[in-house]
Amino acid sequence: MSPIIRKLSIPEFTINAPVLVDVYIDAMNYDKAIRDTRIEVWRRNSQNPGFTAVAAVIDDQVVGIAYGFNGSPDHWWQHQLRRGLRQQGGPTEEEIHIIYDYFEVAEVHVQPGFQGHGIGRKMMHELLKDAASSHAILSTPEIDEEANHAFSLYRSLGFSDLLRDFRFDGDQRAFAVLITPLPLQHSL
Template sequence: MRDVLVVWTPEQLAIRADEAIDVLAEAMGYGSAMREVSRRQLIEHLTMPGFRAVAILGPLADIVGFGYGYRCRPGQWWRDWVAGAMPVVADRRRWLDAACTVSELQVRPACQGRGLGEAMLRDLLSSAESRTAVLSTAETTDGRSRAWRLYRRMGFRDLRRGLRYPGDPRPYAVLGRELPWRDGSVGAHGGSRCVAGIEEVAQC
């Protein structure tokens, strides 16, 4: 059976929040403390404006990957933290005002390298009603991680490098790209189709 990409409402993701956090913790190498922080953050994000989630379900309907985003607005912790690290006001306005924030995009390590992350990101970007999309990702010494290659391939550029978050010693990069996403291979729902070998359905 094929992997299936599903679009979830906040309520649907909430029902499977623990399983989604298992995927995140496995992909990020998080222990119990960071796992709980991530779970609280996910639950908080469910109420964000414009929230939209996608997931990849395996043959047993298990979550092998998930991602979500929402509209970026002043007063949100992540937005304000990044804005404070961008000294040019015009850049803050251009990239952050009403942007689509891609907050999570995670795939189980054993399932990486199969185009699952790209399929989810394409879906999130193609449905975003924003001028820009922004995200942050852990920096790597050689810039050759799968995440870096994916974001570069998808047209993301550097907005801020070496950003530090409280409680996390790793440096992060903030990346952005302009929208709309013009690749017509994904984005229109209503029915199912195959995206890079992944069947997509509107909801599950």
């Protein structure tokens, strides 16, 4: 079970968005009713500067997807970051620099039956290897004692806390916002 990790062109990503979103829905155990909306959001995201996407494929089946793009002051997500940093007493000078020079890891998902086998790690290395930003930032739902594959992966790649127990506008769940310098310093 050795996956092929490959970069997707923007046309490949947009054409295959339904299959890729299905991986996301399965991995996150979301209601399938969100499928069409997420497909459109993902297709719009592919137009962001610095957009990069990778897929993990085993026996012609997509089992993982990761994508991201350069952070931008115009993006909703960066507005949320700035709000969170203000709420915790910042942003500091260093945080100001970082939030204007980062690669946003928007999504990283592996089909449940394939999690815990290094696929996410391989996708993250491929996704971030050519990112021109000084840092990568991502968010992940808070889990008691960080006891899931996602947190284990992010910590092993050197991600540290930027915000904890943060609530994005429109979502009642608590999130951790994590950051790591680029290039990644942790090997496969």
